[in-house]
Amino acid sequence: MSKLAIPSLHQALRKSFTNLESNQKVWKSVLAECSPLMVSLGNLAEQSRALSNVQISNTPLRDFPDLEDRLRFKLSHATDVVLGKLNEKMSSLQSVKDSISNQASGVLQLYEQNADSLDMAAVTERSATTPSVVDMLEWLQDAERHYRQQLLRRKYLLQMLRADDLSSLESAPHRWKSLDSPDAEDRITDTLCKVSFFMESQ
C-alpha cells in the first residue's frame, strides 16, 4: 500500500512545487507593479498636506473661485484611482495565494488519506536528489503560510487607508515597504533549489 502512495504523493508534490515556482514569479512581478502606485499615493498625500498648510486667500491664487475645493476634489479623485488600481493588484495577489493554498492543502489531504498505510521510514526516507516527503510537505506549508500572511497584512494596510486621513496615506508607502520580507522569499527560493532535481526527475 505504502509503495503505491509514495509515487502518487511525489507526483502531487512535484506539481505543487512547479505551481509554487511559477506563482512566486507572478507574485514578485505584481508586487513590483504596486511600488510605483504606493509612491503615487504618498505623493498625492504630500500634495494634500501642502494644500492644507497654505491659506489660499493669502496667496496670489485668491482670485480663482473655489480653487481649493476643486483641487481637493481632483486630489481625492486621483487618490481613488490609485487605490482602485491597488485593489486590482490585490485581487491578482489573492488568486496567486489561493492557487498556492489549494495546492498545499490538496497534497496534505492526499497525505492524510494515506497516512495510516505509510510507515515512518517511507515518509522520512531521502536521497541525494529527493528530499523526504515530510520535509517537502513542511516546506510547502511554510510557503503557503508566508503568502497567506503577506496577503493579509497588505490587504489590511490598504483597507485601513481613507482618502481623508492624510497621515495614514503619508505613511502608507513606508509601511508597505516594511512589510517586505526578503528572508522568507529567499527561503522559498532555497526550497525550490532543494527540490529542483526532484522536480526534474521522472
Next chain:
Amino acid sequence: MEGPADDVTVRSANRKCSALTGSARKTKDNAADWHNLMIKWDKLSEEGFNMAANIANLRRTQSDQLQAGTPPPGAGAAELQHECSGLQDVIDKMAAVLTKMKRLVTSQRGVRELEEFQFGGEGRKVPLFHSWTTKQFEDSSCVLLEAFGQELRLKQAILQELAHTTTSDLCMVYLTCWLHQPFIPPQARLTLEALLLETGHRLL
C-alpha cells in the same frame, strides 16, 4: 485629462468618407477638432509640468544656498531664466489652443443661428444626428471653453508666481494646480465623449 484618450483617433482623412454636408458636416468636424485640441492641451500641460517642477526645484536650491550663506552662483539664475521662458512658450501654445477652441464655439454658434434663420426660433424639427438639438452642441462647446479658459488663467498665474515663491508648501500647491488642472473637471471628458458619441465619431 486623465483616462485613455487616444483609443479612437479622429483624423481629417476619415472626414471625407462620410457624405455629410451643411450643419451636420460642420458640427461633426468641430467635434473632431475638440477631441484633437484637448489631446494637444494635455500634451502641452504635461510638457509644462516638467518645466514647472524644474523651476520649483531650482528656486528651492537657490534659497537653500542663501540660507547656508554661500552666494548663489549665476549659473542657477540662467537656468531658471531658461526654464521660465520654456514654460512661457508652453503657455503661449496653450493660449493658441484656446483661441482655436474659441473659434469652434463661434462656429457652433453660427450653425445654431443659421438654423434659427432657416427653420425659425424653434430650430430644426429633426435632430442632426441622434438626439441633440443644435443648441446643445453650442452649449457643450461653451462649457468646455469656459473650463479651458479658466485653466489657462490659472496656469498663467502659476508662471507669474512660481519663480518668486520661496515657501515650499505654496510651491507644491502651484505644482499640484498645474498637474491636476482643477478647472477641468472629469465631466469635461464626459462632455467630449458625449459630443463624439452624438456625432458618430464613437460608435454607440
